[in-house]
Amino acid sequence: MGTEALTRLAEERVDHRFKGLPPDADGLTVAELTTQRRNLFRDGDGFTTPLLALSAERLEHNLALMETYTARHGLAFAPHGKTSMAPQLFHRQIEHGAWGITLALPHQVRVARAFGIQRVFLANELVDTSALRWIAGELAADPEFRFVCYVDSVRGVELMDAALGGTARPVDVVVEIGAGDGARTGVRSEAEARAVADAVAGTGTLRLVGVAGYEAQVPDASPERVRAWLERLVALAVEFDGAGRFAKASEIVVSAGGSEWFDAVADVFAGVPELSLPVLKLLRSGAYVSHDDVHYSRLTPFNRVPEEGALEPAFRLWAQVVSRPSPAEAFVNAGKRDAAYDLDLPVAHVVRRDGGEHAATGIEVTALSDQHLWLRTGPGADVEVGDWVGFGLSHPCTSFDKWQLIPVAEADGTVVDYIRTFF
Numbered sequence: 001m002g003t004e005a006l007t008r009l010a011e012e013r014v015d016h017r018f019k020g021l022p023p024d025a026d027g028l029t030v031a032e033l034t035t036q037r038r039n040l041f042r043d044g045d046g047f048t049t050p051l052l053a054l055s056a057e058r059l060e061h062n063l064a065l066m067e068t069y070t071a072r073h074g075l076a077f078a079p080h081g082k083t084s085m086a087p088q089l090f091h092r093q094i095e096h097g098a099w100g101i102t103l104a105l106p107h108q109v110r111v112a113r114a115f116g117i118q119r120v121f122l123a124n125e126l127v128d129t130s131a132l133r134w135i136a137g138e139l140a141a142d143p144e145f146r147f148v149c150y151v152d153s154v155r156g157v158e159l160m161d162a163a164l165g166g167t168a169r170p171v172d173v174v175v176e177i178g179a180g181d182g183a184r185t186g187v188r189s190e191a192e193a194r195a196v197a198d199a200v201a202g203t204g205t206l207r208l209v210g211v212a213g214y215e216a217q218v219p220d221a222s223p224e225r226v227r228a229w230l231e232r233l234v235a236l237a238v239e240f241d242g243a244g245r246f247a248k249a250s251e252i253v254v255s256a257g258g259s260e261w262f263d264a265v266a267d268v269f270a271g272v273p274e275l276s277l278p279v280l281k282l283l284r285s286g287a288y289v290s291h292d293d294v295h296y297s298r299l300t301p302f303n304r305v306p307e308e309g310a311l312e313p314a315f316r317l318w319a320q321v322v323s324r325p326s327p328a329e330a331f332v333n334a335g336k337r338d339a340a341y342d343l344d345l346p347v348a349h350v351v352r353r354d355g356g357e358h359a360a361t362g363i364e365v366t367a368l369s370d371q372h373l374w375l376r377t378g379p380g381a382d383v384e385v386g387d388w389v390g391f392g393l394s395h396p397c398t399s400f401d402k403w404q405l406i407p408v409a410e411a412d413g414t415v416v417d418y419i420r421t422f423f
Helices: 002-010 030-035 056-072 087-095 106-114 129-141 154-163 190-201 223-242 262-269 295-299
Strands: 051-055 101-103 119-125 146-151 171-176 206-212 252-256 279-283 315-326 329-332 347-353 356-359 363-368 373-377 388-392 405-409 415-420
Touching: 002 030, 002 087, 030 415, 051 056, 056 405, 087 101, 087 106, 087 415, 101 106, 106 119, 106 129, 129 146, 129 154, 129 171, 146 154, 146 206, 154 171, 154 190, 154 206, 171 190, 171 252, 190 206, 190 223, 206 223, 223 252, 223 262, 252 262, 262 279, 347 363
Parallel strands: 051 405, 101 119, 119 146, 146 171, 171 206, 206 252, 252 279
Antiparallel strands: 051 315, 315 329, 315 388, 329 373, 347 356, 347 388, 363 373, 405 415
């Protein structure tokens, strides 16, 4: 199913829906356009700005790095697919050793299933009746489909049980442990966790298989605070196992791991003691696939463990200078519709003019309108109307979601693939 669906993506026709692609490519299939190996920068190849591109080399580097990292630390890996919502990347992640894909919403699960993803970890509570019945149907129709989701309340368990009445296979659930008062979802105490586990045990539609949470929500997060929370998570798994709460499971899932603290997850999970069943130590970091130029470049755990490698920012947004109203100002034709801006502003890296490229010295993004970036240009800034400016972005999740079809380009600008997203 997955291979056929990916093939259909390659057969999709290029048209006005896809920003930045050459106008003369209208009517070509994505596969036909790919075989032409057009260049982002070559005159006549027709790419228009604004244009978001992924680096082919850096994308592959990041995929390979996390594959070796998780293998080295004995972790299973279910990268968070909501980052890219790109089935082609889901499959590349699985080819690079991922156990499955993490998702957050029922719609995202439907996308993953349409493209043949066989293991899904839903890092969220699921109490929607229609979505639960659809999940039950998927489980009944496909014995190889593995689905796990959060529970964090007795009420939620009751709603799930009511929706799933008569289901052929129980839905696997993990109790979500909140990261503390004022954090996001998850039970706030071990007593609440036990009550939720008891509620699950009282149903015939749910099966408790583990514990999980999201350590980046720890208030005033520090290495010490994050480790303490992770140790609490592991201790609860040990307690639940000793109490026989995982009796219906075939393995025990212990899961955490965003993109800021996976080194702490690796360290603490390495100390999980032997339990009555095999333990699936599941890491869920997702932003690594493209990484970024500001937020995660600053917070990545690889800064703390440089001997383990380094992720590389794979996105570059190209926009054209359309106005230079004064020596201190310039405006390019990309804005909030095109660039992530929820965490940090884009960063100008390079300027292209007449086939050449130079550093974007003295150019700073100060604001975004819907379709413009506002640039402050210092005395040494070499930028003119018509130039292309290449920007680094912050926050992959809100970069992918603004583009339906993203060129993947080699270092010289040759496009070797196109990534389709589904938001």
